[in-house]
Amino acid sequence: MPSKKENIENLQKKLGEVLGxxxxxxxxxDELIAMKLLKSDSKNxxxxxxxxxxxxxxKIQEVVNAFSEDKNIKLDTAKVEESAKETEEKANKIMKTYLGENPDASEALEFLCLAEGGEVSHYEVLQAICENFDNKKAxxxxxxxxxxxxxxxxxxIEMAKSVVSP
Ligand SMILES: [Fe+2]
Structure with missing residues (x-):
C-alpha cells in the first residue's frame, strides 16, 4: 500500500497529467480543423x-485548488503544473508522429480515439488515487x-467508423 506521501505525489502527478x-x-x-481534416458532422x-x-x-483546476488548500494534503500546485506541461508536450509530439506527412480524415479521427482512450485510462487511475483521500467532491x-x-x-470511434462506412 502506498504511504500518505506517495499518495499525495501520485495525486499531484495524475492531476497534472489529466490537465495536460x-x-x-x-x-x-483546433489543429485538425485548421488542417481541414475534420469536416461537417465530425467538425461539429x-x-x-x-x-x-x-x-x-x-473542474480539475478546482480540484487541484481544493487539495492545495487542504492543510492535511497541501498539494503542490507548481508540481501539478510541471506534470501538466510535460504531458501536454508529450501529447503534442504523439499527435505529430501519429499524423505523419500526409494525414487523412481517418487518421485524424483515429488520433482522437487514441487521445480519448488515453484520457479514459488516466481518469480511471486518477479515480483510484482519489479513493485514498477523504474528499467526496473531488x-x-x-x-x-x-x-x-x-x-x-x-x-x-463512431466518427472514425463513419468515414469508412457507406
Ligand atoms: Fe475527452
Missing part, C-alpha cells in the same frame, strides 16, 4: 468535445468526467 491531456485535446481539435462533434474538455480543465467530479470521457471515446 485536456489542454492538448483542445489544441488538437469535435467542437462539442472540445467545449467539454475546456469544462473538464476548469471523487464525484472525477467520476463524472470519466463518464463523459467514455462517451467521447465512443463518439470518436
Amino acid at each position: 491531456l485536456e489542454r492538448a485535446a483542445q489544441k488538437a481539435v 462533434e469535435a467542437k462539442e468535445i472540445q467545449d467539454e474538455a475546456s469544462t473538464h480543465e476548469e 471523487l464525484t467530479t472525477v467520476k463524472s468526467i470519466l463518464k463523459e470521457e467514455q462517451k467521447h471515446l465512443t463518439q470518436c
Whole structure:
C-alpha cells in the first residue's frame, strides 16, 4: 500500500497529467480543423468535445485548488503544473508522429480515439488515487468526467467508423 506521501505525489502527478491531456485535446481539435481534416458532422462533434474538455480543465483546476488548500494534503500546485506541461508536450509530439506527412480524415479521427482512450485510462487511475483521500467532491467530479470521457471515446470511434462506412 502506498504511504500518505506517495499518495499525495501520485495525486499531484495524475492531476497534472489529466490537465495536460485536456489542454492538448483542445489544441488538437483546433489543429485538425485548421488542417481541414475534420469536416461537417465530425467538425461539429469535435467542437462539442472540445467545449467539454475546456469544462473538464476548469473542474480539475478546482480540484487541484481544493487539495492545495487542504492543510492535511497541501498539494503542490507548481508540481501539478510541471506534470501538466510535460504531458501536454508529450501529447503534442504523439499527435505529430501519429499524423505523419500526409494525414487523412481517418487518421485524424483515429488520433482522437487514441487521445480519448488515453484520457479514459488516466481518469480511471486518477479515480483510484482519489479513493485514498477523504474528499467526496473531488471523487464525484472525477467520476463524472470519466463518464463523459467514455462517451467521447465512443463518439470518436463512431466518427472514425463513419468515414469508412457507406
Ligand atoms: Fe475527452
